[in-house]
Amino acid sequence: MSTPNSVEAPLSVSKVSQDIKDWIAKLGQVWVEGQVTQIRIRSGFQKTFITLRDVNEDYSIAITCPSNMIKALMPDINDGDRVVVFGRPNFYANRGTLSLEITDIRPVGLGELLARIEVLKKMFTAEGLFDADRKVALPFLPQNIGLITGKESAAERDILENTTKRWPGVRFTVKNTAVQGPTTVAEVIRALAELQADPTVDVIVIARGGGSVEDLLPFSDETLIRAVADCRIPVVSAIGHEPDSPLLDLVADVRASTPTDAASKIVPDFNQELAGLTKAREIARRVITQWLVRERDRLASLRARPVLATPDGFLSVRRDELHNNRRRIRVHITNELLYASAQLRSNQDKVRLLSPASTLDRGYAIVQRSDQSIVRGVDQLSTDDIVNVRVSSGSFSAIVNAIDEPAQAISEKDAS
Template sequence: MTAPAQTSPEQPWPVRTVARKISDWINRLGAVWVEGQVTQISARPGTATAFLTLRDPAADLSITVTCATELLRAHQPALTDGTRVVLHARPTFYVSRGTLSLRADEIRAVGIGELLARIERLRRALHAEGLFDPARKRRPPFLPDTVGLITGRASAAERDVLVNAQARWPSVRFRIENVAVQGALAVPQIVDALSTLDRDGAVDVIVIARGGGSVEDLLPFSDETLCRAVAGCRTPVISAIGHEQDSPLLDHVADVRCSTPTDAGRRVVPDVVAETERIRALRDRGRRALHGWVDRERRLLDSLRSRPVLADPVTPLLRRAEQVAGLLQRARRAVLGRLEEERSALNATNARLTTLGPAATLARGYAVVQRVGPAGDPEVLRAVDEAPPGTRLRVRVMDGALYAVVSGDADPPSGGSRGETGA
């Protein structure tokens, strides 16, 4: 029976058809080379087939692998959990069970040289991306509120970090995340713990610690996924992996690299004894500086008090008072002298005005004759012709004025000119 090309609620495929089609699709994939870490090896005596699990070292993914028992036993060195291998296998879908597995016909352990070469290629790639750049590294806080610690459960690395940190600062607080530090589960668990601590606002710095080991044991700390996770953390990360000679890629990505977990315990917090001594020294320096300043100011005050102006403040005031009194007298004499000069000048001017004024002339017997116009305004009479008969006159003498009317022409004087007008 041929299954229809399309399915519908009215024409669904039976389970056997779906399983058979999946099997056909997988069989068309053919044999592939697969890399991963071996876990859960099972090779029972008397059985022809051995079972193992191949796990992705950078993700929480695994797949079942079957192979001939003789192939597994003949492998040298013997495969153990966590061994990195490359195997040639054909994907197989078991229709009856609905499961997928790989049937391996060749298994190769990844050698140390090849592992180191892969790490070197990854190191160059991460360096080119700038993940090792010192400019992006952050300085851990001087005294963190809480220290996040990622390490193996009850490990020597955990003990070294805690003991050394608490010896330096007894009140330090830790949030510990125990994870696998080698094998197939190491990278996923470390990345999860790193994400958990990075989200915790109380954690100011994160320490990733592990003791020494072989190159294979330290492979998780050169994993690309872990390196990128550390580079993306907002919290400063301290790497304390292995011994002094060990240098996984995590040391280059982390913000601070410590040679050992013991070194990390010493660097993550300050030394309370050293800081106490520093505070005491600073207090002594401050006390000496304050005393020195007080002594200088006291000497300055003593010098000021010893000056004559402060020893006898009245005498300078009296001297200044005498100077002010002398200046006042000089100013008074200057003002009086100026007033006298101005008064004399005024009197002289007044005398000249008196001499030149008409009053002196009138006092000698002269008179000023003025013609009174129709409007009553007097005008000085300068000639006889200006006063015809009937003209009203105003005659001003020394002690007053009198009025007259011209009655006729006066006789001319003997000199032949006309005389003054008669009143």
């Protein structure tokens, strides 16, 4: 504010209020979209008072308008209607309140709402928020299920009863929120964050029991869709509206057509699992029994073979063969030794007969001249030669005194 003021010279309340009024008046006229949350139409009054709330955030503003304008433009206006208004902000200085004085009000039509949802759908598709590879598979048997739904609603009852009926031991962490109206988005996002912070929650279900397109608009809100896309825990959408699915169905990891259908998707059926386990056990028992019978018959067939009926039979044959071979080898070796011994003795006798020592033993002697040459004939000797005579028991020296010619030489001489 440009008006001078200080501790010693403060401004009055009226002055401050008037300055605020003047500043707000400069804003001019604006178009505003929101949701009607409270409307007071009193007969006999020229003014109608409406509270308009933001469709995404927890903000609201008071609206005043002529009663005849409401009767002319929107005679069936009700809480929850989406509207667009045209007016000028006005600050009532004497009461210190702000109100939007409107001169036009128009309902947001269904076609326009669906068109906006289609624009968001294309945008999210382009960003890949609906891609299949972003989907997270549900755990086979969640220990704790987070449930976001209306308090004491039919959707809550259906999910709790049907899920417990399918698997009696399942646990729930229930977060009750608004499921239509201007506070829905903020409350659902807050509940989603709380369940994500709980380490025991394995899957989150967002449920509502159907409704009109207008009632389901919060479940196509951009802020909520992005919050679900960023959720690290698998999310199941169970809104229950077949003709026009909200965008939550597309971004969720699993879509259930109804809250009852959600129960069949988040937990297995105990009786079916038990029956399947019993059947599998019977099949396993039958297969194992058949295998044991088959292997027993095969073993009996193997044992019936001669080689296994008398497993030591071939050993006996081999043992007899071994004994015979040992006997033949022993006889052969003995014969060979006897023959070799006879040959050795024969060779010894031959060597002994040919040995000079054997000749000497029979009385012969070897005569050697002084040059060690052996005397083979008398013609090699002369009278008085000294010779060495070797006999079997030793040797001695001798002097040749006379030389006798051999008898054959004398006979040949006489003949001549």
